Amino acid sequence: MTAAPAEPRVCSIARTLDIVGEKWALLAVREVFLGDRRFDEMVKRTGAPRDTLAARLRTLVNAGVLERRPYSEHPARFEYFLTAAGLDLYPVITTLRTWGDKYLAGDDGPPMSVEHRCGHELAARLVCEACGEPVSPRDTRPVYPERRGLQPQAFGAAVPGA
Amino acid sequence: MTAAPAEPRVCSIARTLDIVGEKWALLAVREVFLGDRRFDEMVKRTGAPRDTLAARLRTLVNAGVLERRPYSEHPARFEYFLTAAGLDLYPVITTLRTWGDKYLAGDDGPPMSVEHRCGHELAARLVCEACGEPVSPRDTRPVYPERRGLQPQAFGAAVPGA
Numbered sequence: 001m002t003a004a005p006a007e008p009r010v011c012s013i014a015r016t017l018d019i020v021g022e023k024w025a026l027l028a029v030r031e032v033f034l035g036d037r038r039f040d041e042m043v044k045r046t047g048a049p050r051d052t053l054a055a056r057l058r059t060l061v062n063a064g065v066l067e068r069r070p071y072s073e074h075p076a077r078f079e080y081f082l083t084a085a086g087l088d089l090y091p092v093i094t095t096l097r098t099w100g101d102k103y104l105a106g107d108d109g110p111p112m113s114v115e116h117r118c119g120h121e122l123a124a125r126l127v128c129e130a131c132g133e134p135v136s137p138r139d140t141r142p143v144y145p146e147r148r149g150l151q152p153q154a155f156g157a158a159v160p161g162a
Numbered sequence: 163m164t165a166a167p168a169e170p171r172v173c174s175i176a177r178t179l180d181i182v183g184e185k186w187a188l189l190a191v192r193e194v195f196l197g198d199r200r201f202d203e204m205v206k207r208t209g210a211p212r213d214t215l216a217a218r219l220r221t222l223v224n225a226g227v228l229e230r231r232p233y234s235e236h237p238a239r240f241e242y243f244l245t246a247a248g249l250d251l252y253p254v255i256t257t258l259r260t261w262g263d264k265y266l267a268g269d270d271g272p273p274m275s276v277e278h279r280c281g282h283e284l285a286a287r288l289v290c291e292a293c294g295e296p297v298s299p300r301d302t303r304p305v306y307p308e309r310r311g312l313q314p315q316a317f318g319a320a321v322p323g324a
Binding site for chain 2: 005006007008009010011012013014015016017018019021022023026027030032033034035043044045046047064081082085087088089090091092093094095096097098099100101102103104105110111112113114115116117118119120121122123124125126127128129130131133135136137139140141142143144153155157158159160
């Protein structure tokens, strides 16, 4: 028996994960969002192995997510800043936090909250820009360009019992 | 010189990444969202090494993200379904896709789109549940329980030039 050849989906999720799909990469991005811009501080506040964090930061800089700027010449030291692309990872970071707050907080409750400028604690919700309704997997279906014209999948096909 | 001891943040993002913070784990979740429930199909559509995918699926089942149900007894074969916690990863998957569509699609454009039940192509936006405004890192600031009463960080501290 020969295994079927792999035909990985051409997919924006997979492409994104090639850059940030690893714990230490996203925790480095988290640190910069929280204002920790320096390597030693990031090591301390993530717990990442130094070599691993250095490699992830290189990837993030090469991918245009972070930008590094020198703050010391002797020795050469850098701070990391979010680019526009990096700032656009805020929804990814926020939805990860929301999920952890809901499912992994335990009896102590969420360890950190975020305040929105409106004065409320941020509870972030994903909505459809067109109709403003909350986005649920029950109400969506994938559309593949190469399958246009074919019978589309039903809404909510991923949802057991939907 | 002794390195400062690590003091990793107690953080919902880190906790979530302990479960899904690895490319193949999230791609397995993606597959189930897209209706591919069986191991061989997931291997084919993700390109994951079989051993790695099997390990990630075990983690996801143990964490309560996926549930497996037998569809064959001889040989024993299982299908994977999203639990309520798994379905709640939809915003994570969606924000990763949105980012990849924006920054990594290239000349061919996004490889897949999603249709919302309202009839429009889904453009998902994160909003504050309290005020309904879009969520931007410029308009948020972290609040740590142990620092309540201390001077809070400014809004948008992560944003260069904000």
